[in-house]
Amino acid sequence: MAGFGGQGVLSMGQVIAYCGASEGREVSWIPSYGPEMRGGTANCSVCVSDKPISSPMVSEPDILVAMNEPSLDKFEKMVRPGGLIFANLSLITRKCERDDVTAHYIDASQMAVEMGNVKVANMIMLGALLAADPIIDTKSVIRILEQVWPASKHHLLPINARALEKGAALTGSQ
Numbered sequence: 001m002a003g004f005g006g007q008g009v010l011s012m013g014q015v016i017a018y019c020g021a022s023e024g025r026e027v028s029w030i031p032s033y034g035p036e037m038r039g040g041t042a043n044c045s046v047c048v049s050d051k052p053i054s055s056p057m058v059s060e061p062d063i064l065v066a067m068n069e070p071s072l073d074k075f076e077k078m079v080r081p082g083g084l085i086f087a088n089l090s091l092i093t094r095k096c097e098r099d100d101v102t103a104h105y106i107d108a109s110q111m112a113v114e115m116g117n118v119k120v121a122n123m124i125m126l127g128a129l130l131a132a133d134p135i136i137d138t139k140s141v142i143r144i145l146e147q148v149w150p151a152s153k154h155h156l157l158p159i160n161a162r163a164l165e166k167g168a169a170l171t172g173s174q
Helices: 007-022 070-080 108-115 117-130 140-148 151-171
Strands: 002-004 026-033 039-047 063-066 082-087 102-106
Touching: 002 007, 002 063, 002 070, 007 026, 007 117, 007 140, 026 102, 026 151, 039 070, 063 070, 063 117, 070 082, 082 117, 102 117, 108 117, 108 151, 117 140, 117 151, 140 151
Parallel strands: 063 082, 082 102
Antiparallel strands: 002 039, 026 039
């Protein structure tokens, strides 16, 4: 997962890792971000496996979620042939250059604005990802958010659930 700080990229990766762990899977999550609090670069590598993970370093990911164009530019070439790329069409002006991957173009940021909260763009992307490749159970996402978020954020659970559903509905139509 990669994008600008503040787009929920690291949170998206954490949710996947938490869900995988709650399902009894092996997981790793490694964040990387620039010194800026918001607007700088942010990405994370997430591994979810039924087998022990020998190294949490990901040099050839199966899946890329690019929330902005610099992230697509930087990571597109790394995705393994046959992999999946999810591109946030709201902030990416080009198509993927590769024909050996499956690309999904999701207008996530604009859809999130239309839903009333730009911060759920990450959940739209996550819903699309999980519909295309159910690496974790979508039903566990909101349960995990409820467990890890403070009670003061629980009012955001319904819009996040709707964002997941909205994203999931898009993937099959790409």
